[in-house]
Amino acid sequence: SDIEKGTYPHFMLKEIDEQPLVLRRIIQEYQNEDNEIKLDPDVRQAMKDCDRIYIIAAGTSYHAGLIGKQFIEKFAKIPVEVHVASEFSYNMPLLSEKPLFVYISQSGETADSRAVLVQTKQLGHPALTITNVPGSTLSREADYTLHLHAGPEIAVASTKAYTAQMAVLAILAVDTAKAKGIELDFDPMQELAIVANAMEALADQKEVFEDLARDFLATTRNCFFIGRSIDYYVGVEGALKLKEISYIQAEGFAGGELKHGTIALIEEGTPIIALATQEGVNDSIRGNVQEVIARGANACVISMKGLEKDGDSFVLPKVHELLTPIVSVLPFQLISYYAALHRDCDVDKPRNLAKSVTVE
Ligand code: AGP
Numbered sequence: 001s002d003i004e005k006g007t008y009p010h011f012m013l014k015e016i017d018e019q020p021l022v023l024r025r026i027i028q029e030y031q032n033e034d035n036e037i038k039l040d041p042d043v044r045q046a047m048k049d050c051d052r053i054y055i056i057a058a059g060t061s062y063h064a065g066l067i068g069k070q071f072i073e074k075f076a077k078i079p080v081e082v083h084v085a086s087e088f089s090y091n092m093p094l095l096s097e098k099p100l101f102v103y104i105s106q107s108g109e110t111a112d113s114r115a116v117l118v119q120t121k122q123l124g125h126p127a128l129t130i131t132n133v134p135g136s137t138l139s140r141e142a143d144y145t146l147h148l149h150a151g152p153e154i155a156v157a158s159t160k161a162y163t164a165q166m167a168v169l170a171i172l173a174v175d176t177a178k179a180k181g182i183e184l185d186f187d188p189m190q191e192l193a194i195v196a197n198a199m200e201a202l203a204d205q206k207e208v209f210e211d212l213a214r215d216f217l218a219t220t221r222n223c224f225f226i227g228r229s230i231d232y233y234v235g236v237e238g239a240l241k242l243k244e245i246s247y248i249q250a251e252g253f254a255g256g257e258l259k260h261g262t263i264a265l266i267e268e269g270t271p272i273i274a275l276a277t278q279e280g281v282n283d284s285i286r287g288n289v290q291e292v293i294a295r296g297a298n299a300c301v302i303s304m305k306g307l308e309k310d311g312d313s314f315v316l317p318k319v320h321e322l323l324t325p326i327v328s329v330l331p332f333q334l335i336s337y338y339a340a341l342h343r344d345c346d347v348d349k350p351r352n353l354a355k356s357v358t359v360e
Contacts, residue, residue, distance in 0.1 A: 003152050010347045012155035012245070016333050017203050019160050022150045023196040023326070026167045027189050029149050035189070037175045043144045046126050047076070047176040050100035054093075055082045056116045057104040058357070060158040061165060063237040065104050067325045068169035070230055074322065075184060076176035085112035086360070089119060103129045104169075106153055106161035107356035108136020115360055117141055130168055132161050146172065155348045156355050157245050159333050162237065163199075163326050167192055170323065191320045198317040198327045202334075208314055209331055213338035216271040216298060217248060223271040224262070225252040225332070226288055228281035234325045235275055238332030245340040245350050255281070255288040268296035273335070277304040277316065277324040302331050 008014035032038040047053075053072060055065035062084055069080040081093060101120045103113050108131040117127055117138060129142035132150045139145040148164040174188040217223060223242060225235030235252030242250040253262050255274075266272070272292050276285050286301075286309065293299050303309065305318035319327050340347045 003154055010155065010337070012157055012159060012333075012337055012347050015153055015155055015160045016330065016337065018151065019163050019330070020196040020199040020203070022160050022164050023167055023192055023199065025149045026164060026171070027192050027196075029147070030168070030171050031189055037171060037178070037188070039172070039175050040144060040146070043128060043146060043172070044175060044179050046100055046128060046144060047078070047172065048179050049098060050078065050126075051098040052096035053078055053080045053100050053102055054095070054120075055080060055102045055104060056085050056088055056113055057082075058085045058110050058112050060162045060237060060240060061104040061106060061110075063233060063240065064162050064165035064169065065102075066233040066236075067166050067230060068102075068104070068173070070322065071170045071173035072176070075173040075182070075186070076180060077182060078176065085110065085116050088116045095123075095125070099125050101125055101127045103127060103131075103138050103142060104165055105129065105136070105138050106132045106148070106150075106158055106165075108133040108138040109356045109358050110138070111358050111360045114138055114141070130165060132164070154355075156350055156353050157241055157333075157336070157347075162329065166323075166326050167195075186320070191323055192326075195319045195323050195326050198319050199330060201317050202327070202330045206334055209334035210338040212300060212313060212331075213335045214342055216273070216300060217242075217246065217335070217339040218342050220248060220269075220271050222249040222265075223273065224265070225250065225273050225275070226255050226258065226285065226292075227252070227275040228255045228285050229278045230322070230325055231275040231277055231281070231285070231328065234328050234332065235273075237329055238273065238336070241332055241336040242339060244353060245336055245347055246343055246345055247351075248339060248343075255285045258288055258291065263291065263295065266292050266295040266297050270297045272297045272299040273332075274299060274301045275303075275328055276301055276307055276312075277328050278321060279307060282307045302328065304328070
C-alpha cells in the first residue's frame, strides 16, 4: 500500500500518535474564516428538524456513539438512543415522529450498519453517516455525510477514528445547539485545541504506559476497566482495545455495578484499571478502587488534573469535563498496544479479525 509506517514499528502506534494532528485538522475543516462552525447546511437542518436521534454503529464506533449521546443531549437537548447495529432490527424501538438516524462508521462498509440503513431508508427516515471514507457504501446510501478527516486507518484496532468521531460529534452537537438558539458557554474549537495539546503531552510519556502494561498485564488472563459516568464508556472501549490485540479477557464495568456481581471475579492480583476524570463521581470511584484492593486486586488509577490523589499511576492534563474521553482513551490505547507487544501478538493484524466487517 502507499501508506507507510515510516519509522514506526506498527501502524497502530503511528495512528495513536497522529491523534493530535487529526484533531487539529478537524478543527480547521469545521471552521470558517470568521471562526464559526462550518457545516453542511442540510445536516444542520436535519438536526434541527428531528425530535429524536438514533445512533447506529458497531464496536469502537458504537462506543463513540455513547459519548456522542452525551454531547447531543447536553448541548443540543435532543434525546438520543444508541444502538448496536447487529441488534437493532430484532427489537426495533418504537420510533419517534421525526427520527434522524446517525450511522457512525470508520470504514463506511460495516454490513451490520448498512442493513439497518437499508431498513430505515425503506421506512422513509433521513440518515446521516459520520465516516472516515466519504464515498463508502454508508456514505453514498445516506442522505448526508460528515467526514472524520482522520486519514487512512490501517491497524485493525481503531484509535484515531474513535477520537475523531467524538470530536466531530461534539462539533455537531454544539452547531445544533446554536441553530436551535440555545446559549452555550462552550467554544468547541477552543476546547478541542486544548484536548489536542493534552494528547500531545501524553504521546511524549509513553514509557509510563509501557511500564503499566508490563507491571499489570504481562502474564494475566484477565483485566477489568472501571469507571463511572462517561469514564465507564471509555473503560468499555479500553477493554475492547485490550481484548482485540492482546487476547487478554477484558471487560469495562460501571463502578456501581461491581457489588452487583462482578466483584466476585476479583482474586489476588486481578488487574483493575480505574479512570477518574469526573468530579461528581471522583469519591465514589475511589471507593470502588478501595473495595477491589481490599479483595486483593492489583489496581491502578488514571485520573485528571485537579482530581488526582496520592498513588495515582498517571494524571491526565486538564481538559473540559465532557471532552475527557478524547484524552483518557489514549492511556488505554497505549497500554493495550504495549500489552500486545509484551505478549508477542500481531498488533496490527490480530487473529480472527478484519478491519471492516462486510458480512452480517
Ligand atoms: C475497533 O477496534 C474494531 N476493530 C471494530 O470494533 C470496529 O470499530 C467495528 O467493526 C466498526 O467498524 P466501522 O467503524 O468501520 O463501522
